[in-house]
Amino acid sequence: MLKGKNIILGITGGIAAYKSVTLLRLLVKAGAQVQVVITPAGKEFITPVTLSALSGRPVVSEFFTANTGEWHSHVDLGLWADAMVIAPATASTIGKMANGIADNMLVTTYLSAKAPVFVAPAMDLDMMAHPSTVANIERLRSYGNIIIEPAEGELASHLVGKGRMEEPEEIARVLDRYFDTVDSLAGKKILITAGPTYEKIDPVRFIGNYSTGKMGYALAEEAAARGADVTVVSGPVAIKAVTPAIKVIDVESAVEMRDACVQLFDDVDVAILCAAVADYAPAEFVDHKIKREEGDPPVIHLKKNPDIAATLGERKRPGQTLVGFALETDNEMDNAIGKLRRKNLDMIVLNSLRDAGAGFGTDTNKVTIIDAAGTVTPVPLMDKHRVAAAIIDHIAAE
Numbered sequence: 001m002l003k004g005k006n007i008i009l010g011i012t013g014g015i016a017a018y019k020s021v022t023l024l025r026l027l028v029k030a031g032a033q034v035q036v037v038i039t040p041a042g043k044e045f046i047t048p049v050t051l052s053a054l055s056g057r058p059v060v061s062e063f064f065t066a067n068t069g070e071w072h073s074h075v076d077l078g079l080w081a082d083a084m085v086i087a088p089a090t091a092s093t094i095g096k097m098a099n100g101i102a103d104n105m106l107v108t109t110y111l112s113a114k115a116p117v118f119v120a121p122a123m124d125l126d127m128m129a130h131p132s133t134v135a136n137i138e139r140l141r142s143y144g145n146i147i148i149e150p151a152e153g154e155l156a157s158h159l160v161g162k163g164r165m166e167e168p169e170e171i172a173r174v175l176d177r178y179f180d181t182v183d184s185l186a187g188k189k190i191l192i193t194a195g196p197t198y199e200k201i202d203p204v205r206f207i208g209n210y211s212t213g214k215m216g217y218a219l220a221e222e223a224a225a226r227g228a229d230v231t232v233v234s235g236p237v238a239i240k241a242v243t244p245a246i247k248v249i250d251v252e253s254a255v256e257m258r259d260a261c262v263q264l265f266d267d268v269d270v271a272i273l274c275a276a277v278a279d280y281a282p283a284e285f286v287d288h289k290i291k292r293e294e295g296d297p298p299v300i301h302l303k304k305n306p307d308i309a310a311t312l313g314e315r316k317r318p319g320q321t322l323v324g325f326a327l328e329t330d331n332e333m334d335n336a337i338g339k340l341r342r343k344n345l346d347m348i349v350l351n352s353l354r355d356a357g358a359g360f361g362t363d364t365n366k367v368t369i370i371d372a373a374g375t376v377t378p379v380p381l382m383d384k385h386r387v388a389a390a391i392i393d394h395i396a397a398e
């Protein structure tokens with residue numbers, strides 16, 4: 001898919017710049033025209049001679065060529081590109097991009113780019129975890145930039161953690177997949193449930209769970225990036241959709257979530273039920289704060305909540321795709337397949353709390369996708385955004 005594509009490869013000043021040479025080679029080998037734009041600091045790590053020899057084009061770094069006075073137009077470059085990828089992206093460049101500080105050719109070109117921008121951060125783990133970096137990366141996401149999450153591993157400092165630039169082969173694959181799937185879901189309406197439900201006990205207490213909505217919102221962002229019309233029915237979460245086109249309907253309880261889903265379902269092509277819905281709710285809501293008393297503690301009687309997945313499974317018409325999740329702690333595969341069948345799902349995404357880094361609250365997940373025909377596809381532990389991409393790939397291929 002990269003053949004004939006015009007790609008700007010932005011390189012900044014980090015140790016991982018040496019990997020950009022491999023990325024450049026991979027892109028050129030795949031048939032792309034690559035224009036390298038490098039920051040002054042980037043040149044301390046890798047020479048423009050190497051990069052121009054491999055790309056077959058002079059490397060751009062300054063606004064002017066000093067001896068001829070030739071001006072390098074960031075505007076023309078921005079219009080020329082089908083994609084821009086900044087790899088490695090240092091904390092400093094990410095900060096400048098997030099705040100529009102256009103003091104070098106790379107950031108100026110970024111601000112002029114009309115094409116999608118991919119950002120592959122690389123830095124030490126503490127810099128990566130700093131609230132300033134986290135906020136700047138979130139801001140880039142909100143601008144529609146695609147973050148290629150750094151991997152965990154040994155860093156240049158010899159510390160081990162998150163901050164290693166993703167491998168060039170994977171970055172090339174992300175670009176290739178982008179061109180393959182862009183607009184692949186255009187015109188499709190997708191309903192996604194996310195987060196927990198809260199079942200009220202009294203005005204100050206509820207039954208809930210640890211879901212943060214990260215997995216569901218990552219699915220929503222991924223589907224929206226591929227052109228789908230996305231509505232999220234969301235339980236109470238602290239996160240927000242960064243893509244403005246995503247519609248969010250806030251609900252609290254399982255009954256409210258069921259009602260919102262039933263109202264939307266007939267009109268959608270795909271529903272992905274990622275929410276952690278409480279199976280039980282207090283049989284009665286006590287309208288005042290239950291007081292601590294002497295003697296035996298109060299007993300809370302429970303009633304069954306509606307099963308949203310099963311309700312939608314009964315209403316499903318030909319042509320609709322219904323995807324559920326299964327969160328298990330034991331007997332994972334059998335339980336997931338049981339849910340797939342009982343709820344009339346087309347696909348189920350199994351995650352197990354026995355896998356470190358999977359399930360509630362984490363930035364990562366490890367899942368197994370099982371479809372109605374019994375095909376089993378394991379997806380390794382990765383950032384939830386990349387897991388979301390793998391799940392959406394699967395749905396798009398249905």
Ligand code: PMT
Pocket residue numbers: 193195210211212213214215216254273274275276277278279305306307308309310323324325326327328339351359360361362
């Ligand atoms: O939000 P995060 O912190 O990122 O965590 C993500 C997650 C762990 C919540 C997510 O990956 C996940 O596993 N979601 C499903 C959790 C769950 O409730 O699984 P379950 O096995 O209990 O339910 C099976 C399926 O039935 C799910 O699609 C669920 O949405 C649905 N269900 C469950 C109960 C119910 N009353 N109605 C339902 O529709």
